[in-house]
Each structure stands twice: as C-alpha cells, then as structure tokens.
Amino acid sequence: MTLYFVQRLAAVAGVITLMSVLVFLATHALPATIAEVMLGQYATPETVAALETKLGLTRPLLTQYWEWASGVLHGDLGRSLVMEVPIVPVLWTALGRSAVLGATAMTVVSVLGIALGVVAAVRHGRVIDHLASGFTIVGLSVPEFFWGLLLILLFGSYLRLLPTSGYGTLDKGAGSYVAHLVLPVATLAIGLLAHVARLTRSSMLEALDTAYVKAARARGLPEWAVVTRHALRNALLPTITVLAQDIGFLIGGIVAVETIFAYPGIGRLLVYALERHDWPLMQAAILVLTAVQCLANLAADLLYALFNPQIRYGRAVA
C-alpha cells in the first residue's frame, strides 16, 4: 500500500511539473505575442523590443523557466501584471472561495446523486427509473451556463428571492453569505448530480445482478440489508474512480459558474487573467488548478485502494 502511495505521489509531481512546462511554453514560446498584446495599440517594433527587455523576455527560455519554477517552489508565484500585486495572496483567497463553492456542491451531489442512483437501480424499469434517466440526460446535456441563466431568471428576476451575483462576505452576516452561495452551488450541482446519479445507477444495477447478492437473498436477509450492506458497498467502488474525473468537470464548471454569477473565485480570476493577457497570473492559476485536480485524483485513488479489500489486503491467507 505505501509503495502504491509513493508511486502515485511521484506521478502527481511529474504531472504538475509537466503542466508547468506546458503553461510556460504556451505563454513564452512566442514572446513577441505577449509584448505586442500587452501594448495593444501602442505596439511598435521599438516599444515591443523595449518591453521585452524590461520584462526579461529576451533571455533564454530555460533561464526564464528556471527562475519562475524556483520561485514557485519557494511559494512565490510572481506578480500580476495588471493588478501589480503579488499573486499568492490574491490566488489563495480566490481559491478558498472556489473551494467553498466546490465542496458544497460536491457534498450535496454525493448524497443526492448516490441516493437517486440507488433508487433508480432498485426500482429498475419503473416510472422513477425512467424519470431519473430523463433527468440525467437533460442534466448532462444542458450546459451549466444556461442552467445558471435560467436559475437567475427564475429566482433572481421573477421571484426575486436570491441574489444573483457577487459574494456575501461574512461580516454582512451568515444569511447574506449563504444566500449568495445558493444559486452558484445549485447550478454547479445540476450537471454533477446527473453524472453521479447515472454512474451509481449503472454500478448498482451490476451489483444487484451478482451471485453474492442472490446468495445473500437466499440466506433470508432483508432487502434493505442486501441493497445497502452488500450491493451498495461494492457499487460505490467504481463510482469513486469516476468521481475523480468529475473534479475536472467541476473545475470547468466552476469557471463558467463563477463568470455567470460574478463570484470572485479562482475560475473568474483565470478568465480575468486570460482576457487581460496577464500571463503570470494565468500561469499561476492554471498551475494551481492542475495541482488541485491531480491531488483530487490521488485522493480518489487512495480512497479506492482503501475500500477495495483486494488491493488493501493483497496477500493470500489460505
């Protein structure tokens, strides 16, 4: 088990490093583009050359990368070109806010999604199963930003129940904080819910079809015990692995949702950086998000190894 963990950790480090190289290359391989873009209408060959020298863009790529990378390893992600402040504090606050959004959405989705999937599987072929499948297809197909807009229309404009943008800081009261979270979390959750429910449903259907479930029934165990203690426990295993894929889905969703609801998280920061060609900020944001996804994948792998007795207790006993 520990060997497995160490291997995976090494893989994560490798991926993050690779991403840092890719990000760096993407922005720096064409230094002319950066300086030109930054100068916009003031770009003349002279101003571009001057800016490049000033920003150190004419130095060898390897030197530039090394400087940036060692900075990162020391916890310095550079300075934002546009906002002219160190990146780390800004990024950290934004990450925290996105984390609240993501974690809340994930929690809601896990509980509801698994429940929905189990119900659909147990009542396979009946009305509720078809309803669940229908909801799943719709939930997965309609893009998040459209759901967001629909929710804004419904709760913001017509019902005037909830705030549709921004962030309620805690000093304005817990009520405001929560209220600002509701719509973004709901929008994020819809797509995820569909995914988790569908996944749980198909795993459960497989599990309910196995010989050990039949054997458990033959021993006279009540159906609820068969479903929860035997089928569900085994069905959750494949669900965990694919939930890891969902982190990528979640990150993409966070970017769109934060844009729609003007929620000041890391997604919105990234879009801001991309729009304004603030490449240090952009590099930092992408790096951090990649690290988050990798760590989430790692956590999912570990959870899977923990809950799958065939991996956890490998050696034969008799």
Add this chain to the structure above:
Amino acid sequence: MRLPPWRVILAGYVLAGIVVAAAGADWLAPYPFDELHVADRLHSPSLAYLAGTDEYGRDVLSRTLYGGRLSLFLGVAATGIGLAAGVPLGLLAGYRRGLLDEVLMRALDVVMSFPALLLVLLIIAVTPPGLGKTAVAVGILFVAPIARVTRSVTLDLVTREFIVAARARGERLSYILRRELLPNAWPAIVVEGSLRVAFAILLGAVLSFLGFGVQPPAADWGLMINNSRDFVETAPWLALAPGAAMSLTVIAVSLLGDGLREYLDPRLAYRQ
C-alpha cells in the same frame, strides 16, 4: 437485429431536423444573421420576429439557425480530428503492446489528468481565437479518450481467432489493423465518437461564452447566451432560443449515442 428503442429514433429525427435547419439556414432563416433592424431593437417575440430581436436589432431566430452551423461544425470537426489521430494510435498500441503501449498509456494518463477546459483554454488563449483554432484544440484534447477506448476494444479483439489466423497467414500490420481489427472495433468507436460530438458542442459553447471561442458578430449559441446576460431582466428571450437550441442538440446527440451503445453492443450498456 432488434429495432432501436423509440427514444433513439426520435432523437435521430430531431437531430436530422437540426442538421437540416442549420444547413438550410440560408433559405429557412427569415433574415440574414447580421442584419440590423435598429428600430426594432430588443423586441420581444412577435410575428415578425419569432424569437425576438437582440440589442442590435438582429433577429434571434435567424441567428439561432446560423449558430447551429458553427456548433455542429465544431462538434464534427473536433471529433473528426480526435478520431483521425486517436484511432490509429489506439489500434497500434492495443495490437503491438510493448514499449509503444506503455508510453502511450502514460501519456494518456497524464493528458487525462488535466482539467479539459484548462487544456483547451491554454491552447487557445495564447493565440487569436477563432472557430478553426477551437476545433483543432478540442480535437487534440479528444485524442486521449478516443485512443483509450480504441485500445481497450483492440485488446479485447486481439485474442480472437480471426486475428490469430491473420497473423498466422503472415498478413502485414497495416492489413490487420485496417481490414481485420478496425471493422470489428468500429461499434465502440462510433459510440465514443458520438458522445464526443456532444461534449465538443458543449465545450465550444463554454469557450464562446467565456469569450475565447468564436468572436462577434458571428452568430454562435454560446456567444449569444453570453450577450444575453446583460439583458436578463429586460429581454429574457435573448437567451432562450439559443439555449433551447443547444440543449436540444446535445440531448439528441447524447440520446443517439446512448441508444447506439445499447443497440450495437449490449455489453457496453452498463459501462460509462
């Protein structure tokens, strides 16, 4: 062969309808997509403008019809690129195994551990945006999952007798890949491909929504929905037509893909 369930047939018809509407936009659309009717700006849906007009006085319905072209093109082009590169890679890796396979699997693992959106944003953000670039970027992203699926199917097939027989006959590699493996692998590939088309349309929409895909004044669904944000309270119809069109298209493609999966290979039906 069993008849596909009615949902799939319906989805097929809906999709066909959408494709026809998009392709025939030149004839079906009441107005050109960029024609301004300044006097009728932000007009709610009426007989003259079935889906209303936007802030420049352009007809929303026409723009929605034209928008279909961009989204469908993106979906098909990106998936095409993914298939063109991913299928041969997957076939080769699954058949030959060895070093090529190991390297490919590591590379795929790495690519698939990045958030999809970030990868595409990265490719696009550093160069001027446009439809072609978006299609290529998304296509590159798709090579990984397509190669992976192709490889699994190939691994499955490689042990079957007809492959062993072909090898025993001394057939060349390209022959085995093209004439023996591919014809038997295509059901799984088609299913994955159709799901990729749906994903491409969504991804393209998100990109345009964020401003990194197609640029104005082109009529693109994501772009239209983005524009509509400013007018959410005053002119909600701006978002409804493109949103509904996109949702319908993606639902139809997804249903078709799901149905194909169940129909072509019931064994795959329980897997994601």
Add this chain to the structure above:
Amino acid sequence: MTPLLALRDLTVTYATEAGRLTAARAVSFDLAAGEALGLVGESGSGKSTIAGAILDLLGDGATVEGDILFESVDLSELDAKRRRKLLGHRIGAVFQDPFTALDPAMTIGRQIAEPLVEHLRLRPKSAMERACELLADMGIDQPRRIAAAYPHQLSGGMRQRALIAAAVACEPPLLVLDEPTTALDVTVEAQILSLLAELRQRCCSSVTISRSCANSATASRCSTPARS
C-alpha cells in the same frame, strides 16, 4: 410421515422475446426427513431452475406453477416476508461458484454471522464466535484467521467451506445445493463431498443438484427431472 419437501407438478416458464420458454415441466418429488436426494441432469435440463424456484431466486420474468411444499407449507403461496424468514433459517443454500457467491467487500466471518444475527437474533459478538465455531466444524484449521479474511484471500476449497458454513449456520433441516463442487478441483471436490456427507449424517436433509450421481456421493436417491 409427511415429507419434509414435496414438489408437485412444478412448472417454470419464462417470457422471452422468442416466446414462452419452459425451463421445468411438471417436476414432482418427495423428500423425507433425513434423506439426501440427488437431482441429476445435463445442462439445460432445468435442475438449477428447480433450486431457484425453491429458493425464490428466479426473478420477475419467471412464472411458477405447481406446489412447493416445505413442512407442509406451500412456499409459492407465501408472501415475500414470510418466505424470507424461512430462507437461511429453515432452508440453507450452497451455490456453485464460491468466489462469486461471496461478497468481495466483506470478511468471511461477517458473512457467516449475518444470518445468525438476522434469524437467531444473536448479538454480533456471539454471532462471530459462532461463525468461528462453524468454520472449525467445516474442518478449517485456524478459524479466527479465516474469519477475518476476505474471499479473494482464500482458495476455492476454503471458500466453499465458508459458504457451507454460512448455509448451515442456523441449523436448517433442509439444504439445497446447486452444483456445489462443479467449480472446484478434483482433489478439493473429494474433500468437500466428504464434508457434505458428514453434514448429512449430523443435521440436514438435502437436495443436491449436480451433473452426475457420483457427484452427489452418498445420496440415498438419484433422480432425473424430465427434460423440457
């Protein structure tokens, strides 16, 4: 003496896309207390279906006609709840493939203890104790170690012993065995067969389904269901 188990004209049909399929046609037999009956036939002769009908494992697609009388109660007439109470408590089942018939995510001991808790209302701790005792009865050397293990850590023979332990845990008067040794190696098969013979002496009457009479070993009778 009323028979322990009596089947009268048991007919099982399935509704398939290709029409109605008859899996078992008018099967009848009696099993007295203390008897061991072997049901023998080739694959497809419907013998597994008979076990499935007794154990209520056939699923919604099957139509069961005829009577299944256990201790003079017609099983097919019982509601699900009462039938469930009999299963595991008064009727034990041993299945063919010991690997797939055991939950891979639960320890052996717990799986044996489950019916004890459910039917005999034992406390979990006492149930685990009893499970270890049962494993020892099955000829297992280190019952505690095996009880704490997971199915994938044990060999085929061990798993089948564990399954049998779970089946006889509540000391049921009737054991239904569906090809208990088909998935095992020949050497292991012999051990399991002698274990089953021992059990028959000690506690249960049994209906054993298998491919040949030799497999039913020491069955007092062997019969072949009519082919469908």
